[in-house]
Amino acid sequence: xxxxxxxxxxxxxxxxxxxxxxxxxxxxxxxxxxxxxxxxxxxxxxxxxxxxxxxxxxxxxxxxxxxxxxxxxxxxxxxxxxxxxxxxxxxxxxxxxxxxxxxxxxxxxxxxxxxxxxxxxxxxxxxxxxxxxxxxxxxxxxxxxxxxxxxxxxxxxxxxxxxxxxxxxxxxxxxxxxxxxxxxxxxxxxxxxxxxxxxxxxxxxxxxxxxxxxxxxxxxxxxxx
Amino acid sequence: xxxxxxxxxxxxxxxxxxxxxxxxxxxxxxxxxxxxxxxxxxxxxxxxxxxxxxxxxxxxxxxxxxxxxxxxxxxxxxxxxxxxxxxxxxxxxxxxxxxxxx
Numbered sequence: 234x235x236x237x238x239x240x241x242x243x244x245x246x247x248x249x250x251x252x253x254x255x256x257x258x259x260x261x262x263x264x265x266x267x268x269x270x271x272x273x274x275x276x277x278x279x280x281x282x283x284x285x286x287x288x289x290x291x292x293x294x295x296x297x298x299x300x301x302x303x304x305x306x307x308x309x310x311x312x313x314x315x316x317x318x319x320x321x322x323x324x325x326x327x328x329x330x331x332x333x334x335x336x337x338x339x340x341x342x343x344x345x346x347x348x349x350x351x352x353x354x355x356x357x358x359x360x361x362x363x364x365x366x367x368x369x370x371x372x373x374x375x376x377x378x379x380x381x382x383x384x385x386x387x388x389x390x391x392x393x394x395x396x397x398x399x400x401x402x403x404x405x406x407x408x409x410x411x412x413x414x415x416x417x418x419x420x421x422x423x424x425x426x427x428x429x430x431x432x433x434x435x436x437x438x439x440x441x442x443x444x445x446x447x448x449x450x451x452x453x454x455x456x457x458x
Numbered sequence: 459x460x461x462x463x464x465x466x467x468x469x470x471x472x473x474x475x476x477x478x479x480x481x482x483x484x485x486x487x488x489x490x491x492x493x494x495x496x497x498x499x500x501x502x503x504x505x506x507x508x509x510x511x512x513x514x515x516x517x518x519x520x521x522x523x524x525x526x527x528x529x530x531x532x533x534x535x536x537x538x539x540x541x542x543x544x545x546x547x548x549x550x551x552x553x554x555x556x557x558x559x560x
Contacts, residue, residue: 254542261546271461278462282469287504292468293461294511302460308507309468313475314499320479321488327480339477395553398525401508402532402549408504409536409545417501424502428509433517440503440510447502452495 237363244349244367251345252375258286259376261399263383264390265290268397269297273384280380284373285343287407288313289380294400300437311444319347326350329358334366341369416458420451524556 259280266276271293279289292309296302319342327335350365390396412418424447431439479486488496508529512520532549539545 257542257546269461275462275465279465279469282465283472284469285472288468288472289465291507292464296461296464298511298513299515300510302464306464306467306471308503308510309464310471310475311499311503312507313468313472315496316472316475317478317488318493318496320476321483324479324483335481336477339480340473342476342480395557396550397511398528398553399546399550401511401525402528402546402553403542404504404508405529405532405549406536406542406545408501408508409533410540411500411504417498420498421501421505425505425509428506429519432509432513432519437510437513439513440506443506443509444499444503447506448495448498451498451502452491455494455498 236367237360240360240363241367244364245371247349248345248368248371251349252372255286255345255376256379257399258290258403259379260383260386261396261403262286262289262293262380263385264387264396265293265297265400266384267387269293271296277381277384280377281373283309283313284340284376285313285316286376287404290400290403294397295437295440297397298437300440301435304438304441308440308444311441316342319344323347323350323354326354326356326358326361330362334362338365338369341366341373343372345372416451416454419454420447423447423450523560524553527556528553 262279263277266273269276276293279293283289283292288309291312292305295305295308320339323342327338330338346365346369349368350361353361353364356364408421412421424443426443427446428439428443431442433439434442509519509521512525514520528549531552532545535548536542536545
C-alpha cells in the first residue's frame with residue numbers, strides 16, 4: 234500500500250495541536266500510577282490496553298484509593314461509554330474499508346481522532362484510511378511516551394504537593410468544557426450531589442448510584458424542555 | 459495483578475464501545491432514547507468521580523474550603539480558556555494557597 238505523503242503530513246499537522254491539552258492528563262496518569270502503589274509497568278500498560286485518558290485515570294486513581302475491583306471496572310467502562318456515539322458517527326466511512334481497517338480503526342478512536350476524522354467522512358476510502366491511521370498513530374505514540382514520562386516524573390514530586398488533587402481538577406475541566414446545554418448541567422450536578430449523599434456506601438459504590446441518577450436526571454431534564 | 463485485570467477488562471470494554479458500530483452494526487442507528495441518555499454519561503459520571511475521589515476511609519467527603527475554591531476557580535478558568543493546562547495550574551495554585559493559609 235502506498236501512502237499519500239501529503240495526507241500523512243496533514244494528519245500529523247492536525248493531530249499535534251490537538252494533542253497538547255492531553256499532556257497534563259498523561260503526566261497525571263503517570264503520577265497516579267506511582268501514587269497508587271501498583272506495578273509501574275502494569276499502570277503504564279493502561280496507555281495501550283485502554284488508550285483513553287479519562288478511563289485510565291478513573292481506574293488507576295480508584296484502585297489506588299482502595300475502591301473495590303468491580304466498582305473501579307464499572308466506573309472505567311461507564312466513563313468510556315461515550316465512544317459508542319463516536320463509533321456510530323464514523324461507521325459510514327468504515328463501510329468501504331478493508332476488514333483489517335475495521336478492526337484496527339476502533340482501537341485508536343479517541344476523542345481527538347473522532348473530532349478530526351468526523352470532518353473527513355466524505356473523503357475517498359483510501360484518503361480517509363491514510364489520514365485516520367496517520368493521525369491515530371501520532372496520538373498513540375505521543376500518548377505512550379507521555380504516560381511513561383509521567384511515571385518518571387512521579388517519584389520526583391514531593392507528596393506535600395498533593396498532586397492527587399490534580400485528578401478531580403482535570404475532571405472538573407472536562408465537565409465544564411463538555412457541558413454545553415442545561416440538561417448536561419443537571420446531569421453533572423445530580424451526579425455529584427447523589428454521590429455525596431451516598432458517600433457512606435462501601436467501596437465508593439455511591440459513585441455508581443450518582444452516575445446512574447445523573448444520566449437519568451439529564452434525560453428527564455431533556456424531556457421537560 | 460488485580461490492577462492488571464481491571465485495566466485489561468476496561469481496555470476490552472473500551473475497544474468494544476469504539477468498535478460496535480464500525481464492526482457489527484454499521485447499518486443500524488442508535489435508538490433515539492439511548493442516544494439522548496448517552497450524552498449525559500460523561501457529565502454525570504465525571505462529576506460523580508470528582509466527589510468519589512474525595513471520599514475518606516470513614517465515608518466522609520473531604521471537601522473543604524481549599525477544595526471548593528480550587529474547583530470554582532478551575533471551573534471558571536476551564537470555561538473561559540477551554541485549556542486543561544491553565545485549568546490545572548489555576549486549580550492547584552488556589553488549592554495550595556488556601557491550604558497554606560488555613
